Amino acid sequence: MLAKGLTALAFSLAVGFAVAPLAAHAQPPAPPRTGYKAPLAADGHPDLQGVWTSATVTRLERNPRWGAQLALTDAQTRKIEGQVKAQIDLGNKPTDPSAKVTDLPADCSGGRGTNCNYNAAWTDPGSVVMRVNGQPRNGFITSTPDGRVPMRKDVKVAAFGQRTLKPGESPSDNPETRALGERCLLSFGNSSGPVMLPGLYNNTYQFVQTKDQVVIDVEMVHDARIVRMNATGHIPASVRPWMGDSIGHWEGDSLVVETTNFHPEQVFRGASEHLKVTERFTRTGKDRLHYAFWVEDSTVFAQPWGGEYEFSRITGQVYEYACHEGNYGLVGILQGAREEDRTGHKTAPTNIDQKAKPAEDDGEG
Secondary structure: OHHHHHHHHHHHHOOOOOOOOOOOOOOOOOOOOOOOOOOEOOOOOEOOOEEEEOOOOOOOEOOHHHOOOOEOOHHHHHHHHHHHHHHHHHHOOOOOOOOOHHHOHHHOOOOOOOOOOOOHHHOOOOOOOOEEOOEEEOOOEOOOOOOOOOEOOOOOOOOOOOOOOOOOOOOOOOHHHOOOOOOOOOOOOOOOOOOOOOOOOOOEEEEEEOOOEEEEEEOHHHEEEEEEEOOOOOOOOOOOOOOOEEEEEEEOOEEEEEEEOOOOOOOOOOOOOOOEEEEEEEEEEOOEEEEEEEEEOOOOEOOOEEEEEEEEEOOOOOOOOOOOOOOOHHHHHHHHHHHHHHHOOOOOOOOOOOOOOOOOOEOOO
């Protein structure tokens, strides 16, 4: 898969791009100073290669109940991780074959999904609180006092994770109106990024590094993020690939990546075509990779914002995400919608409620 991604990139690299150079004002959080000196890869820069995971119970935004508290105490951390372990242990117990869906609230992986469509056996969101330089965190965002995304008050966007449909459209009208993950086009949530965020499962990444490209193979929906190294500028604004156009350079021991030109169907917190994300990847330990991000889009966000977390190294490899091979979910959804059209009898909501409460993406607890 990676070989195909690199081969496909070769043609595009032959094209010259004449646009403005990288902006220097976007500043993700600096990595902690741990004194660790990473080994060098063949390109002469710190070796980021290998398989990493972002699995954690911590999420992008801080739960409002924590207020301005970014770091958790040891007692709070033990409580959260203990609750997660108890939930996992309960989910691993044999299920009474005569039990009904309504009898299984504890097996629904933290209440995610409807009628236990994802029980704990099928999910792997992580079991520990995210730590940055050993400090347990209750959210990734560090740039705002409350650890929340600073949305503009005068701009209305669709609920988190939902696309804005044209007037009169329903999400089950055709395959093109369904979510990108259901169509196997892009990862669920924002696993592939940018910003790269952990999700309900498949939080594994493989980094492959050369002097000309860095490729990040994402387990979720087999995305392959390609970073063009030392480019003079971005591709024309009329070209908008999935995951945007990422160009990178080294600043000391950190790989800095700037991404623009996101695909218009790729939704990230309601951002517009003006979205720009700057990321910084830094080895801070033998098995730790510090990840920092900075988000800019003045048409949607009240101010630029950013944060940080750490990947952990794991053994093994990234396995293929086969997506719809043998999975008839999308076919069933569309067939059900056509039956509703034929009979006029609606068995489930088919219109996206733009006023619905955004899906939970808070810090644990």
